[in-house]
Amino acid sequence: MCLLLSANILDFDLVKMPSQKEDSPRVLLIGGIQGDEPGGFNALNLFLQHYKILKGEVWVIPNLNRHSILRNHRGIYGDMNRKFKTLSKNDPEYSIIERLKSIVLHDKIDFIFHLHDGSGFYRETYISKELNPSRWGNCSIIDQEKLKGAKYGNLLEYSQSIVKYVNASALKDLHLYHIRNTHTAKEDKEMEKSLTFFAVRNQKGALANEASKNLPLNERVYYHLLAVEGILKTLGVEFKRDFKLTPRKILEFINDSEAVVQITPLITLPVMGLKKSIAFFPLPSKEIAQIPLSSTHYIMGLLPKNQDIVLKYGNKIVTQLSPFVIEFEKSAQKVQIQVDHRVEEVRLGSIIKVKKSFKVLPSNLRVNVIGFTPKGRAGVSEANYEISLANLIKKYSIDTKERQYRIEFYNGRKFAGMIIVEFEK
Ligand SMILES: [Zn+2]
Missing domain, CATH: 3.40.630.10 (Zn peptidases)
Incomplete structure (x- = not known):
């Protein structure tokens, strides 16, 4: 693809x-x-x-x-x-x-x-x-x-x-x-x-x-x-x-600090404060103009640049995504996440705020917490681990303050959605 x-x-x-x-x-x-x-x-x-x-x-x-x-x-x-x-x-x-x-x-x-x-x-x-x-x-x-x-x-x-x-x-x-x-x-x-x-x-x-x-x-x-x-x-x-x-x-x-953009219903990203580039980012195999974007801002857009895709807010660059092209599920499902010891139902494609730690509860989906590698067990689903900021490798954060991380969910060979976890100050 x-x-x-x-x-x-x-x-x-x-x-x-x-x-x-x-x-x-x-x-x-x-x-x-x-x-x-x-x-x-x-x-x-x-x-x-x-x-x-x-x-x-x-x-x-x-x-x-x-x-x-x-x-x-x-x-x-x-x-x-x-x-x-x-x-x-x-x-x-x-x-x-x-x-x-x-x-x-x-x-x-x-x-x-x-x-x-x-x-x-x-x-x-x-x-x-x-x-x-x-x-x-x-x-x-x-x-x-x-x-x-x-x-x-x-x-x-x-x-x-x-x-x-x-x-x-x-x-x-x-x-x-x-x-x-x-x-x-x-x-x-x-x-x-x-x-x-x-x-x-x-x-x-x-x-x-x-x-x-x-x-x-x-x-x-x-x-x-x-x-x-x-x-x-x-x-x-x-x-x-x-x-x-x-x-x-x-x-x-x-400079709306609350601004977000939805890239398909399966992904929501903050618009402000992202790193210059984000590697290995799941995107559907579609023409760029066909990738659905939605935001409270009317001047968001995607542009090709070499093999990458640049997310824009008017004239401003939000971030540059290196695509990992994969088939996307048609609609977002919900998963259970324990956020600071309270279990919440979270729709894939959302952003959640965490004070100390989170734990994705097991479901039919494979879980990949980007920046987290359970000792000696690379490649397995990363559900059921209690993860705090100290357990995450900072270079994998999506934001310049290194407090936002992505959890990706896969259903067999399809991408099922992303949740962004933001650690509050
Ligand atoms: Zn003019």
Whole structure:
């Protein structure tokens, strides 16, 4: 058996956030059209986790250019934001663009808000190399002032309202937002090919928002979220968030210490604090794009690298797995584990916390505690041993603090699942 490491085009996610009162506008938020602009896709990843819509409806595409995000590349197949005027059917991203166009044109969508990270700080007049009219950072972008005939067409007015909202919470004068009108229809041949102008040409209100690449990630996300709030309020979409919006809180959310990712139902891994690489890691013999991943974070993904697989969280590397390719059981069963002298039923594919020791009770499954070798009895099932941190070889831990270990379960020649044991401090 071997793993097929094909360069699959990964499709984007569309997540709908409905409300009890859906009479007012439905807004489409889009992030990640360029894979090296993490402010936008991290902002929407957090928006999906920490906001609730109370009136109106919001649709979110957090990871439009997913394959480029995972590779930290502006656009592996060229700039995706130049593919909305004409595009060859042979373009590898043709089907992604077609799907996106149909969502933009959907009857239910009234307005499109598109997030970017741009360099420097936009200013109407030349002030310095980083502050001038050809910079894109921290501005609200309109293609034109008004869109006649559109349901929500007062683009300049909306942009003014966003800028006012954002600037009320700006961290420094340097960061103050300005409006940039690209006058696309009159003079900007490049921007004619963009996503927002595609919407505008089709009588849909659309704005772009730029956070500065000169800012650290959490501050970019801060400005994007302020701008998203600004447009939602302006259009009459009501929402609530479950936190106080500050750059410090955003940093905490980005480095979410509780984050986990499920790789098939049989394995759950923590996202933060893993070692750079983990050897001999069970994976099913499937194309990478077909391996099911799920997480509360929307920007997780797997990428091939030589014979290995890299687990990514947006642009960040979580860990590199050296696969041990094996057939996986279809569903996870439960086993009994004595955790600190109390017997618990544990589903394979979970993470358990242990204070002092654990003991896997015997079942029909063969048990392999990675990093544990009972004296003189290598190769047998490692059920029924009481194991504490001192019994484990540290280099086999999966985390840099050397407190997390894996127990693997096998049913004959099949992989039945993994349990991660974390020794608490
Ligand atoms: Zn961009």
